[in-house]
Amino acid sequence: MQLESILQQRFGYSSFRSGQKEVIEQILNGKDVIALLPTGMGKSLCYQLPGYVLNKTVLVISPLLSLMQDQVDQMKLFGEKRVIALNSFLNKEEKNRVINGLEQYRFIFISPEMLAQRQVQQKLNRIELSLIVVDEAHCISQWGFDFRPDYLRIGEMFGTSRSPILALxxxxxxxxxEDIELYLNMKEPFKYIHSVDRPNIHLSKMSFSNREEKLEWLFQHVSNTAGPGIIYTQSRSKTHSISETLLQNGISAASYHGGMDLLDRQFIQQQFIEGTLDWIVATNAFGMGIHKQDVRQIIHESIPSNMANYMQEIGRAGRDGNDAVAILLYSEHDEELAKFVGIDDLPLEQHVDIFEEYQRNGQDATQMLKQGEISETAFRVLNYWMEQKTPNEVKTIFQNMKIEKMQKVEEVMKLITSDTCMRETLVHYFGQTLNDKPEQCCINCGLDLAQLLIAKEEKNLSSFSMTWQERITNLLTKKS
Structure with missing residues (x-):
């Protein structure tokens, strides 16, 4: 059967989007594949369709609980019953039941940490997988070295005699x-690299003499222009203070960060997706796997710690293909906060010495956690590298990480201070060439921000003037 026929019958689409067919054909030929496809290009189809053709289990390694659950829910909506997310949402009884019956599922979603558990590994070794998928594969490089080291173990968990791997x-x-290919032990993978440029996202930046002036501009801007929008900031306390000020000004907003209760985060996400909330004020914990098509503005209240985070965060705007704006705000000393956030959870040299001392005394190094000598994240990273290298080598690795994180902040600062095209700078950072510039490209190319932004009153008037039939259509569209 031709792929187009399966696409039509299973998914209701008459044609593939750019890159999908090329990736799927290579998978069906048994090749490892790395696919760089922009958000909204239908990455999930690249493993779902082969799952139906090959008719064996597809294992999807995914970074976030909310992302996994969303993907599972979406597949169930389209009639797929043999799909499960093996994660901490399950209680002990549910987890054991799912693991014991894993072979009955066509699609299994799992985190790297859950994948590393011996019970799960033993069960997966007895299942014939058609495909291993690493979704959001940049997390291997972005999170593996200094945050979630189990990402670096994925390749060794499957050995050499394994199913094809698809990294998305x-x-x-x-x-x-290069890190993706290396740490997944990929075998001469086929690479499909789409342009990272999103022409419908128009780029701007603004500098202020102090933070108070910056916040005053932010509150006035959000009060006068239409959302939906996301305001990114670097600290959890700022998410609360900014969102509270917006609420006091009559703007429907909420804060979001990784320290919040899981159910609270899910509730806020759902409100934003459904349109009950116009603005989210968040740390970089928000956004991955959030399928909202009509985000019109992304505002960075303070500069991100690296260009990769910035690109991912602005990419959450304009997924419907319509115009959106990304505004990067800066005030003096913002880079100092960004550097602090970047290195805050890195283990220190003294942690290496303490870890080594525990080992010399025949004690369990996890005592460091119980004694409050180190954070959980830092210990996880320290434990991984102490398994891989000598103590002196580990100290050098952490020192190099610190230097690299400082340099990444300086790269973002170049985006702030340079008068060259912001879009060109971003695309070149990812090793690509910008062939065409859209109209109203960026602030350095003469962007007129006022022409792109819809006034709040105009949006409200437009909403008020809708017929009841249009309102019902909009509600049904949101729910679907």
Missing amino acids: TATATNKVL
């Missing part, structure tokens, strides 16, 4: 692509 991401530099 929307943004990756050449270095990240």
